[in-house]
């Protein structure tokens with residue numbers, strides 16, 4: 001793929017805004033691949049004054065940790081005008097997406113779908129005739145730059161709830177397709193702009209469809225449903241799950257699912273596809289993302305024909321966390337004789353408890369993990385760790401637990417926290433348990449939902465619980481825990497996950513809510529960095545690593561160390577031509593010295 005990232009005027013929800021698009025499109029193009037394929041994306045930064053990177057959400061980047069697309073962690077941001085080549089393998093079939101991972105560029109619209117089919121000759125554990133892809137997002141009229149400044153200002157300015165929920169990049173602000181069914185809402189007029197006309201999903205009757213659904217929302221958690229169509233859940237985050245029938249899905253930012261539907265309903269009616277905001281109090285009147293499922297051959301005008309649809313699905317109560325937990329507990333690993341579904345090791349080698357707190361550092365509102373609010377360094381951590389550049393790293397070792405007397409049900413007694421790069425170092429081949437522990441925010445009796453996402457891995461979700469985690473009394477599921485890369489943390493509760501450190505790299509683990517990560521809600525796992533062999537030129541030529549690489553002359557032939565326009569596919573050795581010359585020189589010198597002695 002040859003992609004240009006640029007700002008464009010666009011009307012995602014019928015209101016003109018600046019949107020970050022790819023090749024003049026918003027959302028970016030859908031990538032469709034087969035398991036085992038190599039993906040090459042030549043990304044040119046056409047933003048005039050900002051760097052850019054793209055993260056391939058859910059792709060583990062086996063042996064290509066430098067292609068994970070996290071600015072200041074796995075690579076230097078690509079400068080305006082520069083081109084960078086992402087070169088990685090999609091090793092496993094599933095539903096994924098990609099998005100910006102620098103500042104709040106995901107919220108600016110830098111995202112698209114990434115679907116991986118099974119390799120030729122391989123079979124999914126379910127059958128379907130065709131598929132549709134749905135990418136959910138949320139949209140603000142305030143630019144992400146204003147949002148970012150507000151979040152780091154004193155006094156703090158919160159971004160508020162989204163103006164619109166988008167389905168495949170389209171929403172309607174100030175009106176609703178389902179206007180007559182939503183208290184206080186008005187129906188959209190016919191002549192809404194093409195850029196915000198809902199995408200109608202037209203399907204053939206009497207077939208089985210796979211619906212791939214991913215959420216790249218900045219903030220919103222969503223309840224997704226398709227009117228009159230029961231959904232059979234078959235995949236979560238690129239892993240097969242036990243088939244279970246549901247009427248709706250609770251989908252948090254960073255989650256992906258596949259469901260199967262039978263198109264067995266009366267074909268002359270249209271059916272609503274709806275995404276209602278949950279887990280945070282939504283605005284009034286409700287502003288769900290809406291579109292329609294339509295049976296061919298009748299091709300509807302979505303605005304005119306929406307009222308002739310079956311009844312609009314009713315939203316759940318936004319704070320129905322009991323329903324949310326019941327849905328989460330239905331997601332279990334598929335048990336299969338035909339497929340090898342990895343089981344978790346029965347015990348762990350190291351357990352890390354991560355307390356999530358909201359803090360007030362002299363009027364600056366931050367989120368912290370074990371009292372450290374993540375601030376990324378200017379040199380990518382992959383480089384500082386690989387080359388042992390201590391100046392690029394925090395000397396402070398992050399805490400593995402939090403004080404026994406901390407009351408997770410109350411606001412913090414001391415709301416102050418520290419800032420830094422919270423890097424946990426892991427040896428190769430050990431089993432890590434992480435307990436993500438939620439707490440009360442600064443406001444009494446309040447705790448929020450946080451979806452946590454791990455890069456470079458799938459993890460087993462061992463369980464969820466209320467209050468403070470206790471190793472004696474908290475139940476963990478070792479029998480059939482689902483493998484995922486994203487997991488919800490419920491208010492005032494805990495979530496336990498397990499993974500094995502078998503993928504050398506530097507992997508962020510963070511809240512997938514964009515403003516929360518911006519406010520420090522994450523940590524970094526540095527895993528067996530000594531085993532990372534090659535890093536192509538163009539990845540680390542910034543900050544302290546630029547100096548090291550130049551000084552050692554071990555990389556880019558480009559004397560300025562600027563990201564090379566096209567690193568060769570598969571990566572080039574960090575030992576560039578100059579490094580080889582140096583080695584020969586040292587070898588000759590040692591030989592002469594031995595001879596003289």
Ligand SMILES: O=C1O[C@H]([C@@H](O)CO)C(O)=C1O
Pocket residue numbers: 158365441448516519
């Ligand atoms: O990070 C957040 O800040 C606000 C609020 O807690 C303080 O204004 C909010 O709702 C968040 O999720």
